[in-house]
Amino acid sequence: MKHTEKILVTSLKGGVGKSTVSAALAAAFAGSGSRVLLCDLDFRARSLELMLGASERTAFNLCDLMTGVCDAGAVLVTVPVQAGLLLFCPAPDEDAFGGEEGPSLDDVPSAIADLAKAVEADVVILDTGAESATPGVLCRDYAETVLIVSEQSRTSIRAAEITAGKLTRINENLDVRLVINDFDVKLANKKARAGLLEVIDDAAVRCVGVIPHDDSIPLIADSGILPTFGPVAAAAENTARRIKGENVPLFKGVGNLRRKIRF
Helix, strand or coil: CCCCEEEEEECCCCCCCHHHHHHHHHHHHHHCCCCEEEEEECCCCCCHHHHCCCHHHCCCCHHHHHCCCCCHHHHCEECCCCCCCEEEECCCCHHHCCCCCCCCHHHHHHHHHHHHHHHCCCEEEEEECCCCHHHHHHHHHCCCEEEEEECCCHHHHHHHHHHHHHHHHHCCCCEEEEEEEEECHHHHHCCCCCCHHHHHHHHCCCEEEEEECCCCHHHHHHCCCCCCCCHHHHHHHHHHHHHCCCCCCCCCCCCCHHHHCCC
């Protein structure tokens, strides 16, 4: 039986780029030939379908699958990056859970597991929102690797530290890693934002990836196009390879970013 990489992307703080990281990683894994299942589990503020340019092709969501309204083939959307290798499962609204006749949040991990098995996924990426319930359930019953996303702000670094503590108390066997997103080396060198080592030390989580600041990313996201080239794509590829256990430098192929950082 093949092993499926089960990756949860999370942070208790909103606005740190969890969905951006999830989408970029999904594209990187698919680009390397892995069959990827990308699930939007941000039930309060889903956005992946917009970032993937898939909103007009989204007819059903995870709740529909769980309640038998549709099957796996109907709920999944194929994203045109390495066609057929990146499959997207949309999120329902949060009010879909907790009702007398609706599905339970506790049933989400088994639904994801069944979906991953049905499509023979090599990698499952779970994008979650800035709340604790869903990540906690997934860490307890499904996820193996947890990527905590932080920017350089003090509040997001503190949130990363708190998130790691909460989730490891739920499951001490998790492989918890830090992804530093939107890293602005110019601001770090001016001491206007936290530097690389400062983020890692204060978050107290092992770093697996650094996604550089790129002014074009918001425009790309609004256009519904995944970043498949440039520094962000290269950084996502490095992160994906490091998750798989490869010995890859953090800044391989990311221009001369490594030389610009003042340690």
